[in-house]
Amino acid sequence: MTASIKDVARAAGVSPATVSRALGKGPVSAALRAQVLEAVRATGYRPNLAARRLRSQESGTIGLVVADIGNPFFTGVARAVEEAAYQAGLRVILCNTGEDPAREAIYLRLMQEERVTGMILAPTRVTAERLATQPPEVPVVLIDRAGPPGGFDSVLLDNQAASAALVDHLVAQGYRRIAGLFGQTSGTGIERAEGYRAAMARHGLPVRERFLLPQVVAAEQGFAALRAEGPLPEAVLVSNSLLLMGVLRASRAAGLRIPADLALAGFDNEDWTGLVEPGLTVVEQPLAEIGRVAMALLFERLRLPGTPVRKVMLSGRCVLRGSTARRGGPEAD
Amino acid sequence: MTASIKDVARAAGVSPATVSRALGKGPVSAALRAQVLEAVRATGYRPNLAARRLRSQESGTIGLVVADIGNPFFTGVARAVEEAAYQAGLRVILCNTGEDPAREAIYLRLMQEERVTGMILAPTRVTAERLATQPPEVPVVLIDRAGPPGGFDSVLLDNQAASAALVDHLVAQGYRRIAGLFGQTSGTGIERAEGYRAAMARHGLPVRERFLLPQVVAAEQGFAALRAEGPLPEAVLVSNSLLLMGVLRASRAAGLRIPADLALAGFDNEDWTGLVEPGLTVVEQPLAEIGRVAMALLFERLRLPGTPVRKVMLSGRCVLRGSTARRGGPEAD
């Protein structure tokens, strides 16, 4: 088939070992190295990574397992991860689980079979729990979603604080009857719900919440159900951008004016949230930072396996836009 | 380290060959198979994919090399590709080149070293030309962007027709001075420009075009340059969603009303294009279909390597929205 290192060796008139050294790091005389390089060119040799990995017992690969590659949050993080890996001479295997725990399990197994050097993982709640009892043999860094207490290195947004900040902002703008819609598959949705609840309690306001699948259509249906079950709230807090889009769509379809009939606040500062009218108030997550820190944690654990578990908590940034303009006041922004 | 097939064999009291057969397809008695499975459980054995690939000489992996994983066009295609691969029991390696030919070359080499079964590729113009002289040894299917004539299987949008359809629509709506902004890194941008030129010629209208890097900021600057160089056109045709966003931003910043001061039409029916006010007229590409067809072409070529090269051309669907409402008329939607 394709040329192997032996073919190159024969062409260059040296031993396979010398070819390996000439291409790698070993000591080789300049003359032989030139011969080898010429032979490589002549034969069109490409090293076989499977053989290399088998022999050297290291894959030079890290696994990145996320819920949804269509979600700009994960693509943002993935870019930073890939960039860091590229700098370090590592490859990235990207896996897309679609929030499906079964698929997550399959990919986790696959990563082990690939003998990845380490993994970065955004687990569903189901998988997060399973990780506690069946930890993978390779270093794992969790992103976006908390794992079992004390278990793994992780880099997280301070979801409770961010959620509470949105509630405080809404209250300050004059809203009182604030409903919450949260994703149900991830620990993140749960945490954001808790922040919402705590802040509402602090203000002495009643909670009204629903948990949904993190999909646009689920949010449209969920919002419809919310309306059906009782009076329209003054504002809705939403735990991710897919749900935010769904609620926006549904409220548009219902002819609601934003924020006059309904204020809206959510997570993830995607481009489109600033382009719709009015702009949507969101908590911006530091995507690149999350990716970079995750890789840094992974590298450190690989370097010093014994170090205690570290959880890095990053803060979001509130981007205030017209969707939460002062209640009853002029539509700012 | 981790258990190997020999450990399992020892635990089960059989030979490594029998373990391999029990786990794979070979004929094994039910009793021994049960023993082996039990031993696998006991030892926590996970097959080593590097060894398997080396021995069996097939990677069970296909490479997907795209320009920008942050671009919803590519994530949409990637999803379909991954789904098809998953069904077929194949893995996908996803590579992100950022429209950088150097990085593209690196990843193409990497795919060969991984001994991928086949590749799906959206090349920049530079790489597309290089493919003609240095074709990879594995089957390649091109998507989104045409390669060298007659060279590779590919699945493409009928860009010229789609572009012309947008021009025709704009003309029908009463627009005459129509400018075009196109991406310069891909053959796609070029083709869309050609369709624009041809349609404008057909209508006897003058062409006014610029070629830009496919980035939001480049479009903002490009649009500013367009305005600086002469009178504001009545409409702008834009060759992809990043440029579309840039032009929308820039025209908002300049206080232009759409479509009264400037009509806008582009490519890719992303969610946000229907959520902004007014909605943007776009050509929708069949993302999932592109991914599926690409995989189908790849599979067929693997099955029957001798078949002649096939180019599948899919049509886009015009989604008409308010951004191209009739000139001077009421703002329809």
Place this chain on the structure above:
DNA sequence: GCGGTCAATGAAAACGTTCTCAGTCACCTT
């Protein structure tokens, strides 16, 4: 009852690398 077929199993080779080990040669020290 006997050659022949067939399923099940094990021994050992092979996949393409890297790495250890031992060897060669040139050069330096004493």
Place this chain on the structure above:
DNA sequence: AAGGTGACTGAGAACGTTTTCATTGACCGC
């Protein structure tokens, strides 16, 4: 001049699988 040092090189083992080949029985038809 003998021994030591060091840089370079090749032979061969090893990585963990799959696969070929041979062997063993069991079973079949005659």
